[in-house]
Amino acid sequence: MKTNFKKxxxxxxxxxxxxxxxRFWQFLKQYGSAEQALKFLSKVYPVEKxxxxxxxxHTKGYHLIAAFEPEFPQTLRRQPDCPPFISIYGNINCLNQPMAAIVGARNASLGGRQLSFSIAQELGKAGWQIVSGLARGIDERAHHGALATGTLGVLAGGVDCIYPPEHQNLYHDIAKxxxxxxxxxxxxxxxxxxxxRRNRLIAGLSEGVIVIEAANRSGSLITADYALEQGADIFAVPGSPLDPRCAGSNKLLKQGAIVTESAADVLAVIGTPPSLDNQGQPSALPKETYTPDITKNSGDLKQHLLTDLSLTPTDFELLLPLYPQTASVVLGALCELELEGFVQRHAGNKFSRMPNAS
Incomplete structure (x- = not known):
């Protein structure tokens, strides 16, 4: 491996x-180079380390890219606190593709997760690479929706520290x-x-940020704030004012975020990336649909049902594939929640969560 002294x-x-x-960039501006800046520091990180x-x-199969190298994401360089280095697992050639971010609640409803998947899938087919934070809920479904077209996961810890741990398969699938x-x-x-810090990278990489089911004072709102500072478009999916998971995204709409119900609403603003103009859709994309991959154990069934349900009625047939239990067991749990005042039954065998449910 050739020695790169600047690096x-x-x-x-x-x-x-x-x-x-x-401070790194301040030092570079003041002294002209990192090599010169090091001479003015009393205790320097050892060259051996x-x-x-x-x-x-190199040994573990990761890439360490400096901001002066051509593979480094150009969009990140516009940030005043641009990281001098990023570690990468996967395809370094994807870092300068046009990107849009999808972020939202970890404890997202079934409807929110389905929407995240479908928006990511459609934006991917239109030529946008989807960025998210590999978290549970909205992030996870956004990554799954864009696996066929390319997606970028941003971690808060080291690139070798998969978080949450149950996303190990997703982590490797993204890198393909x-x-x-x-x-x-x-x-x-x-x-x-x-x-x-992770959220600022998600915002910095993206031309637009789509927020689905974000609570007040959530990380998704931090991402939106960073994106606004950089002039990116902010999109938000409206939700019930009675659902705490939607308080933050509804707040963004009051502040001028673009109302979003589908990928078409996003594409109407950010359009098709220049690289795909006059070329049509990417070829040979497999047909994909939302496939829930969450397993529920019986002890937590009622709590999982409350998480998956929202204030918008959900068809019982859409809930069933999420659980290993039989239809009668799931229906029984819903009936118990209805008697307890946490769930409401609607015509057509649909169920919704009551505003007081937690």
Whole structure:
């Protein structure tokens, strides 16, 4: 492996205690290069550790890309706190494709998850690469919807720290055509304080951000705020004012976000990426539909039902594939929830969650 001294100096600077992305770029501007900046620091990250980190990426099959390298995402460079490095698992050639983000609640309703899947799938077919945070709920379904066309997952911890752990298969599936990225060193455990940094990367990569079922003070709203600062378009799916999961997304709509009910609403604003203009749809895309992949154990059945239901009535036949139990057991649990005042039954064998349910 050829030694890249500029890359080593950059890595030494950003890994030195007290140096974050903002100070990194300030130092580079002040001293002209990372090599010169290091001379003015009393305690510098050892060159041996920087070399070992680069080698570790190579050995484990990851890429470590610096902001001066051509593969680095051009859209991230517009951020004043652009990460000097990102670690990548997967296809480094996908990092400069046109991207749109889909974010939302982890405890999303069945309807929200289905919409996330379908919007991601349709935007992918139109030429957009979908960015999300590999979280449960909305993020997970967005990634699944865009697997055939390419999707980018952004992690809060190191790129080798899959979070949540049950998304290990999804992590590897994403890397087959797209990529998983992180700005944190390998082995970094995802902690609460790192998720806003992840959200700024999601926003920085995207020309538009679609928010589905976001509560007040949620990470999805942080992503939307970052995107607004960078001039990206903000889209939000309207939800019931009685559902706390929709309070944040409804707030965005009041503030001027674009009302979104399908991918067509998004494409009407951001259009088709230039690379696909006059070329039509990507060829040989497999036909995909939303397939729930969540298994529920019997002890949590009623709680899972409350999570999957929203204030909008859901057909019983759509709920059944989500659970390993028989139809009579699921129906029995719904009847119990109805008697307890948490669920309402509607004509056509449909059910909705009551506003007071939690």
């Amino acid at each position: 080593i100096h950059w890595l030494q600077l950003i890994r030195t205690n007290g140096i974050g992305p903002v 920087a070399e070992a980190e680069i080698q570790q990426h 055509k797209g990529a998983v990225i992180s700005e944190m060193p390998l082995g970094t455990t995802p902690m609460a304080g790192l998720f806003p």
